[in-house]
Amino acid sequence: MVMASATRLSADDWIAAGYARFHDGGLGGVRVEAIARDLGTTKGSFYHHFADRAALVAAVMDRWSREETDRFTVEADAAADPRERLAVLFRAISQRRMPGEASLYLDAEREGVTDWVRTVTARRVDYVASALVELGIETDEARRRAFAAVGTALGLELLARGGAGPLMVDRGDMVGSLLRALTA
Template identity: 45%
Template structure:
């Protein structure tokens, strides 16, 4: 091992590699998660990669774990600082609609859902998101059955926004006021009517 390899290994963490893999995934799908091009982008060698990972599959697993943490667990933790379930749901919608305009990782993952590790991650994330939204809806007054159904609709709407942003970005609201109106409309359709 050369001095340069040791320095690169000291500078780059497994997290740096996982993030670079996510960036490659967003830009070119799962096939773009290749060690040599990522090493080049990071300004290092394959030796740095092998310092942190056994193989490409391990890098993909780390990238998937990072995406799951950031796109679901971290978002839920951020939303959960609010105590009112209706306000948490509203904030979640605002976050999701903003993300849908730029998020490309999920679309790339959906295109690779036939890969076992990707499929397992997507399933876990979808189940977690549905359960979280259902929990907020139950806390807002819906029965468990209605909350679950509306949570599935909510997560479906998010996936629709994400895909629409990819195929017809002009169809989504471009101003903050338009996004707020869309969030308000979606939010109102989910909660029980107040009498």
């Protein structure tokens, strides 16, 4: 986990430590006492920066939104052609490892982050759908395909984490198959 000096910890230090716990094990790991131990400090430092755990979780979700959505779309936007944007996007996603996100969709309601999950999922679907519309696919069909593609990308990560990884064909081949199905 993240280690920092106990002196003058910032809110960003707490967010980074919380994000590291979320990244590795989901929001269930984002616990004030555990993060305080990681940082070598007390809970008092936490309450200097945050009203409660929910405020830290919101900050972690904001970082997740930026790092796990914005980062990929910025990379993809470097390509002018919508097919290439989708290829860049899905190649990048297929190479990422974000174990904590796997449980996020299951834990969203209990953790009080359904709005974050809904917003990020909608942004992801909208991004893919807009590229499909550029390729001439009707808007409603593009949205359906985009939703299926986002769900497939998440599902493949879950399968790999659940032990089915050795059964999977090469991830690059899967990205190619997904793109062909998506843009057909």
